[in-house]
Amino acid sequence: xxxxxxxxxxxxxxxxxxxxxxxxxxxxxxxxxxxxxxxxxxxxxxxxxxxxxxxxxxxxxxxxxxxxxxxxxxxxxxxxxxxxxxxxxxxxxxxx
Amino acid sequence: xxxxxxxxxxxxxxxxxxxxxxxxxxxxxxxxxxxxxxxxxxxxxxxxxxxxxxxxxxxxxxxxxxxxxxxxxxxxxxxxxxxxxxxxxxxxxxxxxxxxxxxxxxxxxxxxxxxxxxxxxxxxxxxxxxxxxxxxxxxxxxxxxxxxxxxxxxxxxxxxxxxxxxxxxxxxxxxxxxxxxxxxxxxxxxxxxxxxxxxxxxxxxxxxxxxxxxxxxxxxxxxxxxxxxxxxxxxxxxxxxxxxxxxxxxxxxxxxxxxxxxxxxxxxxxxxxxxxxxxxxxxxxxxxxxxxxxxxxxxxxxxxxxxxxxxxxxxxxxxxxxxxxxxxxxxxxxxx
Numbered sequence: 091x092x093x094x095x096x097x098x099x100x101x102x103x104x105x106x107x108x109x110x111x112x113x114x115x116x117x118x119x120x121x122x123x124x125x126x127x128x129x130x131x132x133x134x135x136x137x138x139x140x141x142x143x144x145x146x147x148x149x150x151x152x153x154x155x156x157x158x159x160x161x162x163x164x165x166x167x168x169x170x171x172x173x174x175x176x177x178x179x180x181x182x183x184x185x186x
Numbered sequence: 187x188x189x190x191x192x193x194x195x196x197x198x199x200x201x202x203x204x205x206x207x208x209x210x211x212x213x214x215x216x217x218x219x220x221x222x223x224x225x226x227x228x229x230x231x232x233x234x235x236x237x238x239x240x241x242x243x244x245x246x247x248x249x250x251x252x253x254x255x256x257x258x259x260x261x262x263x264x265x266x267x268x269x270x271x272x273x274x275x276x277x278x279x280x281x282x283x284x285x286x287x288x289x290x291x292x293x294x295x296x297x298x299x300x301x302x303x304x305x306x307x308x309x310x311x312x313x314x315x316x317x318x319x320x321x322x323x324x325x326x327x328x329x330x331x332x333x334x335x336x337x338x339x340x341x342x343x344x345x346x347x348x349x350x351x352x353x354x355x356x357x358x359x360x361x362x363x364x365x366x367x368x369x370x371x372x373x374x375x376x377x378x379x380x381x382x383x384x385x386x387x388x389x390x391x392x393x394x395x396x397x398x399x400x401x402x403x404x405x406x407x408x409x410x411x412x413x414x415x416x417x418x419x420x421x422x423x424x425x426x427x428x429x430x431x432x433x434x435x436x437x438x439x440x441x442x443x444x445x446x447x448x449x450x451x452x453x454x455x456x457x458x459x460x461x462x463x464x465x466x467x468x469x470x471x472x473x474x475x476x477x478x479x480x481x482x483x484x485x486x487x488x489x490x491x492x493x494x495x496x497x498x499x500x501x502x503x504x505x506x507x508x509x510x511x512x513x514x515x516x517x518x519x520x521x522x
Binding site: 112145156 | 283284315316318319320321322323324336339353355358359360421422423424426475476478479480481482483484485486487488489490491492493495
């Protein structure tokens with residue numbers, strides 16, 4: 091109960107993988123690792139759901155509900171009634 | 187209507203250098219402290235460094251001065267290159283990529299506007315790896331003919347990367363070392379400082395200097411101690427880490443409050459001791475929870491779970507702490 095990061099929305103279908111290696115290149119947490127015929131899901135729990143792998147997978151072998159892991163953005167979204175919390179423009183941005 | 191001819195002229199290439207001036211450093215300092223947060227902009231477009239030739243590499247970055255300056259200042263003196271600056275509204279690469287402004291559409295658009303295809307005879311763009319969240323390399327290739335090559339995470343590794351056009355596993359990983367955690371402290375401090383002052387002043391007059399110091403300690407623990415101690419506090423969740431830290435900080439205040447005064451009634455002493463234990467940990471924990479947005483590893487799924495697990499506890503503790511504080515203040519004022 092005190093580890094909220096035991097699961098995430100990353101899904102990988104090795105059948106669709108063409109072993110291009112883009113996911114291993116773009117992932118900043120080495121979630122994927124090179125394999126013989128297809129990429130291996132090496133460290134699933136390290137995924138922060140940034141979505142870079144899905145964006146750059148040419149065959150759609152990877153899906154992840156990407157978003158910003160920012161409590162401030164979620165509170166802000168809840169208070170203002172916006173559904174998708176993101177960071178960015180405006181003086182209230184949590185990051186710059 | 188006839189004969190209206192639109193002539194499209196490509197905008198000029200802006201010359202730049204790898205040298206940071208005093209005014210650049212001044213701008214960086216202001217950005218770090220959070221002054222004029224959306225005003226640290228570079229004009230989007232194509233920049234040239236050291237008289238590039240059509241064979242020179244093209245780097246892509248965001249139009250946030252810290253991002254642009256990190257790229258150009260990390261390049262060597264002999265380096266000739268182009269820097270393509272995307273319009274990300276003054277937001278850094280990673281945050282802009284998460285939002286989609288550092289994205290496939292803007293990149294393809296900027297390639298066309300700047301006439302990049304006529305300036306270089308190769309078709310390779312070197313993007314920061316963290317831009318991959320917003321950019322789809324195969325889409326860019328399809329739409330513009332340019333091949334996207336993802337460089338290292340940190341601009342500081344660009345020179346090493348260029349020697350082989352390969353990034354080591356180290357260069358591909360985001361770090362979040364103590365220095366990187368601490369540069370975030372000034373922005374947080376500036377954000378929290380007004381609340382801290384107002385609350386401390388109110389508490390000073392309502393309950394005395396100890397309560398005022400307690401409020402300041404709980405908030406400063408969240409924005410300063412928490413980022414330093416983040417990897418060393420032995421739980422996974424940010425909120426539980428914050429509760430632990432806030433509890434430790436509250437202990438001396440509880441002890442001092444317990445010993446304060448000479449009332450014979452032990453229930454007054456105990457209530458005084460309980461108050462900081464109820465009030466301080468949730469404040470530290472809440473600020474700690476909000477640090478998830480500054481880190482480089484928290485997932486939405488996890489943060490959402492944290493919020494549903496802990497915010498109710500925070501609210502209850504804080505509310506009951508406030509209640510005892512008010513009761514004690516009333517007793518004090520009425521001279522009980």
